[in-house]
Amino acid sequence: MKFGQCIRQSRKMKSLGIRTLAKQVKVDHSYLSRIESGQTQPSEQIIRKLAKVLDYDEAELMILANRIPPKWRPVIKKAPQETASLIRESLEEYGDGTKEASPLLPLPINGDRLIAPDANSRKSRRKSPDGVPTNDLVFSALLGTNDELFPKILSLYVARGSTIADVTYGKGVFWKEVRKDQYRLLTTDIQNGVDCRSLPYANNSIDCVVLDPPYMHTPGGTAHVAHQNYEGYYRNNSTTNGSGKKYHEAVLDLYFAAGDDAFRVLRSHGILIVKCADEVCANQQRLTHVEIIQDYTKKGFVIEDLFVLLRQNRPGVSRVIKQVHARKNHSYFLVFRKSTGKTRWKGPRELSSRS
Numbered sequence: 478m479k480f481g482q483c484i485r486q487s488r489k490m491k492s493l494g495i496r497t498l499a500k501q502v503k504v505d506h507s508y509l510s511r512i513e514s515g516q517t518q519p520s521e522q523i524i525r526k527l528a529k530v531l532d533y534d535e536a537e538l539m540i541l542a543n544r545i546p547p548k549w550r551p552v553i554k555k556a557p558q559e560t561a562s563l564i565r566e567s568l569e570e571y572g573d574g575t576k577e578a579s580p581l582l583p584l585p586i587n588g589d590r591l592i593a594p595d596a597n598s599r600k601s602r603r604k605s606p607d608g609v610p611t612n613d614l615v616f617s618a619l620l621g622t623n624d625e626l627f628p629k630i631l632s633l634y635v636a637r638g639s640t641i642a643d644v645t646y647g648k649g650v651f652w653k654e655v656r657k658d659q660y661r662l663l664t665t666d667i668q669n670g671v672d673c674r675s676l677p678y679a680n681n682s683i684d685c686v687v688l689d690p691p692y693m694h695t696p697g698g699t700a701h702v703a704h705q706n707y708e709g710y711y712r713n714n715s716t717t718n719g720s721g722k723k724y725h726e727a728v729l730d731l732y733f734a735a736g737d738d739a740f741r742v743l744r745s746h747g748i749l750i751v752k753c754a755d756e757v758c759a760n761q762q763r764l765t766h767v768e769i770i771q772d773y774t775k776k777g778f779v780i781e782d783l784f785v786l787l788r789q790n791r792p793g794v795s796r797v798i799k800q801v802h803a804r805k806n807h808s809y810f811l812v813f814r815k816s817t818g819k820t821r822w823k824g825p826r827e828l829s830s831r832s
């Protein structure tokens with residue numbers, strides 16, 4: 478709806494004559510008439526008064542009059558990029574935007590005013606002018622298994638033909654549903670003598686590293702028997718893990734050191750996919766995924782994505798006296814990019830076109 482139409486409609490809904498409203502807003506009735514018929518645009522002061530008298534949302538009226546609501550300006554100026562993408566994303570839900578595009582969607586900001594684009598520029602400024610609406614997407618949470626989620630992450634982040642080093646290959650469960658001819662896969666694991674903290678690859682030589690070390694310490698006894706068993710995999714409660722750390726700190730130590738070597742072997746903009754889970758250690762909540770993100774960010778990785786994998790079954794505890802923290806039934810895949818953060822992720826590029 479146009480600004481003038483909106484004023485006329487609201488005035489009529491309040492059963493106000495044009496002279497009465499003009500008097501209340503302290504303008505001449507002929508001026509108000511020109512506003513209603515769209516011949517003139519009022520000042521911000523008049524818009525504010527109209528909003529007050531007509532009980533209309535001031536921000537909405539400002540937008541209808543192609544203006545940025547004054548209260549929003551400082552924030553928009555501080556974060557123009559975030560504002561633009563927030564607005565764009567929200568408005569995309571209202572349709573494809575090409576026929577009846579909302580005036581805000583493609584509008585450039587000129588000073589504090591929004592300037593309406595001409596009809597031709599509308600389409601080309603849309604985020605995805607040739608895109609099609611769909612919900613056939615990769616989602617951030619999945620109720621399922623590693624081998625269901627992992628290929629979806631690869632499809633989003635790793636170009637076909639890439640060299641991928643899975644440095645904790647284990648039984649290769651991640652790869653069950655991935656066509657091997659799509660990537661050049663290099664597999665190593667401590668079980669065949671290759672430590673993920675000291676990889677046999679040259680600096681800047683790998684497109685993607687996959688890291689899934691044991692992510693839970695062993696409290697001993699029969700507790701956590703259904704979990705991935707850190708002690709069984711890595712004997713972290715003994716002195717042989719090489720870190721001198723124990724329990725959750727030993728878990729982190731391996732992630733951190735492996736992250737260092739992944740950074741070394743990854744090429745610029747290379748992708749690191751990390752599997753992890755949070756744990757409660759000695760009754761203390763340890764949000765492993767946060768600790769990893771904090772450490773990796775300091776190393777020079779940018780966090781690009783976080784996937785939550787929800788277990789299908791209901792995990793139990795062998796001996797519970799009183800439950801004090803939520804039993805975890807989810808794990809994460811974190812996706813990092815080796816980058817200074819100055820460039821934004823635009824999706825995997827074909828190998829031939831990569832710089």
Ligand SMILES: C[S@@+](CC[C@H](N)C(=O)[O-])C[C@H]1O[C@@H](n2cnc3c(N)ncnc32)[C@H](O)[C@@H]1O
Binds near residue numbers: 644645667672711
């Ligand atoms: C959770 S499993 C990995 C499962 C694997 N992602 C899959 O799809 O089958 C953890 C693996 O990390 C390996 N591991 C533990 N410490 C390691 C280290 N320092 N370097 C390399 N691999 C390690 C274990 O041998 C084990 O195979």
